[in-house]
Amino acid sequence: MSTSNPVLIIGAGVAGMTAAVELADSGIKAILVERQETVGGNALDLYKAFPTDDCFYCFEGNRWRPGIRKCFYRSALIDQPNISLKMNSEVNTISGKPGQFTVTLKVGPQYIIPKKCTMCGLCIEKSKAFHLLSPQCQPQAVVYTPSINDDGAKQAEEECPTKAIRLNAQPTEETVKVSDIIIATGYHEMKPVNMTEYGYGKHPNIITQLELAKIIDPNGESGGVPVRPSDGKPVKRVMMVQCVGSRDENYYPYCSKICCVFALKHANILTQERDGVQVSVVYMDIRTYDRYERYxxxxxxxxxxxxxxxxxxxxxxxxxxxxxxxxxxxxxxxLKFSVDLFVLSSALEPPEGTAKLIESLGLKSASGFIGIADPISENEVVVGDHIYACGTALGPAEVPESVTQARAAVSKIIQSRK
Amino acid sequence: MTEMEEQSGPPTTLIDPIDMSKLDTKFREQIKSMPNSEELSACFACSTCTAACPIANIWQYKPHQLIRMIILGMKEEVLSSSEIWLCLTCYQCQERCPQKVRVTDIFFDCKNLAAEEGKVPSNIIGLGKELLEKGQLYTVTADWEREDLGLEPAVPGLSVEAVKTILKETRTNKLVEGGE
Structure with a gap:
């Protein structure tokens, strides 16, 4: 029966990765589909993730198998035999009946074979088409951009000491049969271009919180020094505005839940760990729920x-x-202020393709995110027959919540297979 | 949409913003460094203090606003305000504050700072004068109330001379004489 069929997980962010590893550890095969070229999703850009203020790269490694060296398990995602990781890939169609879905995947071309790549950097020296997203990126491999066409790429392919490069790789279409689907498509930070009062997109120094996180990340271009995007000068005064697009009937009626803690985390990093930065936060209500009051x-x-x-x-x-x-x-x-950086705590919105997914699977919608199938059951991860969702696919959530939901979804699948 | 294009500038005549760059950012630290005021920055502007205050309804600046003004650095406005002197010092705000901000004590600190700058209202000076001259604010007279309660006519142990002598040597005298 369907019990031997693998589980499809859409999205390799915090929730998707957790679900994949938990399933794989339980002996269930998982197909993890990720649209981008690295796993980790939005959390990779966070620099420090609450509640532990860890760098997210350590966080993700640590979570999978506590007590075992983190670095070792950075490679687990490609080495674990029960996980089939599909990078640069998307779900095309889903058909069949619950428990026996037939899914067609658009699998992106695999220019670099991650198991062979040692990240020696030779190809990066030869051609601009290769780059390393981060030393801790996952899969542990360089990334090739085919649109940058130069002579060095060919040479790099020939000289690659481990023969990990295949420039002629082609996108493929795969059809898989899966028993269950876990939707872990995450969120997208709204780009508030339509909210003219905030001038986003009109002035380089008006940015969103995720953009600020990248600026203050020590791995970033400025080495973590807060600088103005307009001229690279150090930032002295920062103003943040909460509830941009959230709790707004014209945009998203819900509270995006994590922006307050997100903003305060950044405010604390700026005031405590960077020199001479004054931060102002303009708010309607500060909603630091639970233990986050301490921020x-x-x-x-x-x-x-x-x-x-x-x-x-x-x-x-x-x-x-x-x-x-x-x-x-x-x-x-x-009050009149003069600031260097104006940061918008923008709403979290459902990512592209969510509406299509909801429609094709006949799911419920909760303000555009995936809705719970039966709200009375309190099974918040069950969104359909053999269809589960976890993490921010269900609506704004923090990292621990996403992990908990991912494990809940896995637990439901294991129970259904008994 | 044409409206947007015609907009030539902000309606600055409609609002008169407080220029933050002209405020005294050290004021917050000055208050925080004074006794009992360390918790000043813990204020999260819930307005519990104003809800507790028995007389804030006649104040122009409510207690929570005064705390906000201190944090923002509006030194001039706070120290010149009549509110810090109108405070009854009933301590209700301080008792109720969920963040343990010592609101009443902070107002005492403000009064002390205001006094240092010579910003003491004339009625307060008048009270100081009264204390300096008489050693007490209300002269206790041997009236029927004391008699009804079976008390002796004079208040026992009342030494107005001692109070007068002490006050002469303190800042009260300087304030009354306008020396500060």
């Missing part, structure tokens, strides 16, 4: 300025700074 308290103690109110107007200054007027509803006064 809020720490932020206040380290001198982060909190302004309850909304932004009235933004005017670019001549030197790349931004003059911002904020209405302070507690004082009933308008």
């Amino acid at each position: 809020y308290r720490t932020a206040r103690e380290s001198g982060v300025e909190f302004i309850r109110g909304r932004v009235s107007l933004i005017q670019p200054g001549e030197d790349g700074s931004l003059d911002i007027v904020v209405y302070d509803s507690l004082l009933n006064k308008y």
Whole structure:
């Protein structure tokens, strides 16, 4: 019967990776499909992930098998025989009946064979078409960009000491039969281009929180020094605005849940670990649920300025700074600031393709995210017959929550196979 | 859409923003360094203090707003405000504060700072003068109330002279004489 069929996991972010490894460890084959060229999803850009403030690269390695050396298990995703990892790939169609799905996958060309690649860097020297996303990237391999066409690539292919490069690799289409589907498609950070009042996209120093996370990441271009995207000058004053597109009936009616902690985490990093940066946070409500209240308290103690109110107007200054007027509803006064960086805590929205997935599988929608099949059952990971969802595919969630949901989905699958 | 293009500038005449760059960012640290004020920055502006205050409804700046103003650095406005002197010091705000901010004590610190700058309202100076001259604010008279309660006519142990002598040597005298 279907019990020997593998499980399809869509998305190799925090939730998808956890589900894949948990299934594989339980002896169930998993097909992990990822659209991008590295696993890890949005969490890779976080720099430090709450609640432990670990660098996410360590976090992901650590989670899979506690107690065993992290680095060893960075390679688990490609070495674990029960996991079939499909990078640069997408789900094309899903047909069949619950328990016996037939899925066609568009598998991207595998230019680099990760099991052979030693990341020696020879190809990167030969051609610009090769680059290393990060020393800790997963799969552990360089990435090839076919659109950059230069002579060095061919030479690199020939000289690669482990013969890991195949420039003529072609995309393929695969058909697989799976018993269950786990949707772990994650989220997308809304780019608030339509909210003209915030001027996103009009001025280089108006950015989103995920963009800020990349700027302050020590692995980033500036080595973690907060700099203005406009001219690379060090940032002295930062202003953050909460609830951009969230809790807004014109955009997304729900609370994106993690942005408050996300913003406070960044505010704390900027004020405590970087020199001379003053941070102001404009908010409607600070929703640091659960233990995350401590981020809020720490932020206040380290001198982060909190302004309850909304932004009235933004005017670019001549030197790349931004003059911002904020209405302070507690004082009933308008305050005028001059800042270097204006950071929008933008809503988390369902990623591209979610609507199509919901429609093709006949699932419920919860404000655009995947809806729970039976809300009364409180099985929040069960979204259909033999269809599960976990992580931010179900709606905004933090890392531990995504992991818990992934394990819950795996547990449900194991129970159904008894 | 044409509206947007015609917009020539912000309606700055409608609002008169407080320029943050002109505020005293050291004021927060100054207050925090004073006794009982370490918890100042713990304030999360819940307004419990204002809810507790028995007289804040007649204040222009409510207690939570004064704390906000201190944190923002509005030194001039806080130290010149009449509210810090109107405070009854009933300590209800401080008792109820969920973040253990010593609101009343912070207002005492503000009063001390205001006094150092000579910003003491004339009625307070008047009270100081009264204390300096009489050693007490209310002269206790041998009236029927004391008699009804079976108390002796004079308050036992009341030594107004000692109070007068002490106050003369303290800042109260300097304030009354306008020396500060």
